[in-house]
Amino acid sequence: MDLVEQLNYIFYPRTVAVIGASDDSRKIGYSSVRSLLDGGFKGKIYPVNPSVPELFGLAAYPSVKAIPGEVDLAVIAIPAELTLPVIEECAAKGVKGAIMFTSGFKELGTETGLDLQDRIRDVANKGGMKIVGPNCMGVLNTKINLNATFIPQLGSTRAGSVAVASQSGGLCLYIARALTDNNAGISQIISIGNRCNLYFDEIVRYFAEDEETKVIVLYIEGVERPRQLIAAAREVVRRKPIVAYKAGRWGELNQVSLSHTGVLAGNYEFYKAAFTQGGIMAVDNMTELIDTAKALAFQPPAPGNRVAVLSGPAGLGIIMADKCYELGLSLAEFSTATRQRLRQLISPLNPIDNPVDLAGGIGRNLDAWREILKVVLEDDGVDMIVTGFPYSTVAINLNKALLDISSHNQKPIAYVSVDSREREDIMEKTKLEESNIPVYPLPERAITGLAALVKYGRILRAVG
Numbered sequence: 001m002d003l004v005e006q007l008n009y010i011f012y013p014r015t016v017a018v019i020g021a022s023d024d025s026r027k028i029g030y031s032s033v034r035s036l037l038d039g040g041f042k043g044k045i046y047p048v049n050p051s052v053p054e055l056f057g058l059a060a061y062p063s064v065k066a067i068p069g070e071v072d073l074a075v076i077a078i079p080a081e082l083t084l085p086v087i088e089e090c091a092a093k094g095v096k097g098a099i100m101f102t103s104g105f106k107e108l109g110t111e112t113g114l115d116l117q118d119r120i121r122d123v124a125n126k127g128g129m130k131i132v133g134p135n136c137m138g139v140l141n142t143k144i145n146l147n148a149t150f151i152p153q154l155g156s157t158r159a160g161s162v163a164v165a166s167q168s169g170g171l172c173l174y175i176a177r178a179l180t181d182n183n184a185g186i187s188q189i190i191s192i193g194n195r196c197n198l199y200f201d202e203i204v205r206y207f208a209e210d211e212e213t214k215v216i217v218l219y220i221e222g223v224e225r226p227r228q229l230i231a232a233a234r235e236v237v238r239r240k241p242i243v244a245y246k247a248g249r250w251g252e253l254n255q256v257s258l259s260h261t262g263v264l265a266g267n268y269e270f271y272k273a274a275f276t277q278g279g280i281m282a283v284d285n286m287t288e289l290i291d292t293a294k295a296l297a298f299q300p301p302a303p304g305n306r307v308a309v310l311s312g313p314a315g316l317g318i319i320m321a322d323k324c325y326e327l328g329l330s331l332a333e334f335s336t337a338t339r340q341r342l343r344q345l346i347s348p349l350n351p352i353d354n355p356v357d358l359a360g361g362i363g364r365n366l367d368a369w370r371e372i373l374k375v376v377l378e379d380d381g382v383d384m385i386v387t388g389f390p391y392s393t394v395a396i397n398l399n400k401a402l403l404d405i406s407s408h409n410q411k412p413i414a415y416v417s418v419d420s421r422e423r424e425d426i427m428e429k430t431k432l433e434e435s436n437i438p439v440y441p442l443p444e445r446a447i448t449g450l451a452a453l454v455k456y457g458r459i460l461r462a463v464g
Helices: 003-011 028-037 080-091 111-126 152-156 169-180 200-210 228-237 251-261 267-280 287-297 312-326 336-345 366-377 393-407 421-434 441-461
Strands: 013-020 043-048 073-076 099-100 131-132 138-142 146-149 158-166 186-191 214-222 243-244 279-281 307-309 386-390 413-416
Touching: 003 080, 003 131, 003 138, 013 028, 028 043, 028 146, 028 152, 073 080, 080 099, 080 111, 111 131, 138 169, 146 152, 152 169, 152 312, 158 169, 158 200, 158 287, 169 186, 169 214, 169 287, 200 228, 214 287, 214 413, 228 267, 243 287, 251 386, 267 279, 267 413, 279 287, 279 441, 287 441, 307 312, 307 441, 312 441, 336 366, 366 386, 366 393, 366 421, 386 393, 386 441, 393 413, 393 421, 413 441
Parallel strands: 013 043, 013 073, 073 099, 099 131, 158 186, 158 214, 214 243, 243 279, 307 386, 386 413
Antiparallel strands: 138 146, 138 186
């Protein structure tokens, strides 16, 4: 069985057994079943609890072996000391995937915890079973409404094309919420916890084959198999970008990382060098992670670093130009033909140098907005544009012009918008993102998104 087929039992199960299912709302066994039901999972759900015949209107079973037919995925929500015989039973049943929420293993740093996790790993490997965790939050797959976590609210995560693998369960929730709030969505999430026998490199290879995924995001505290991860990344980035946030950058935090998921954080400079070698795009903060993932999910890689800044008022363009220089992007130099055409379209009171001030003189002239965008995008000296207008009555026409030209354009575009409450303006911005034009609430964040597209373009050229 190859890796994709094996992990499909975890991400695309037909049947899920919840071991430790409970009707006590204070227990993880309760919220685990609730997550599957509330999320709308269409496969079969088998609560496993020897004390009751029924839970949530579903027939309950005393053990995994008592379940009729095959079980693809076992969700385990029982104390650590009870897990080994359950894993042995799952292996005997032929279960190919398991999610272990339970803590009390490698992360404790004790001989008992390490030994128990090693024994579980050996049983799983012998039975051909991959384990997510232990000490994890679980798995989410928006494609099939699978919320195999103990957080029912994750079922409302916006569907999209960003896949996330994280050592921290809490960060999975944060990233899912942040991407949803920024109108970018999730394809799949996996909280891998202690990594019993499933590692970052394997998940990267799996996400590379997933048709719903365009961007891979990693939250990393430490990696046991760095060489395998870098080798996998170098192959995968030819097809999909990989974005990584490395936490635990300071030596004083190594012990915190160890007690979290059982691995030392390691030297940050080593990780940065390794990421560069593998074509992985490192980010320095969570805002950058969200803005980068959104840009990569919505727009193509940039052919170069030359940006055309079209804004109203001029101050907005100056801020974006400053951020371009900070991130190593260049302001495009317009051709003579472009400048001449812009002079015909823009008020003579406005400069036509880059950044271009579009405030005043254009107003609601949709044809003029459309022609300005077309002229600039057709300039061979322009690799991408960023634009925005804070006044909603005028911005609506800019939005419409962007929609008109987006289907015929191959160069990256980013849009800056204020938080308007006018219904028509909101609808137009929604249409922009439905057409894969990312909308950012602040000018600096839009430039961060464009910089990510430049980085990925360079990575593609470097790896061939």
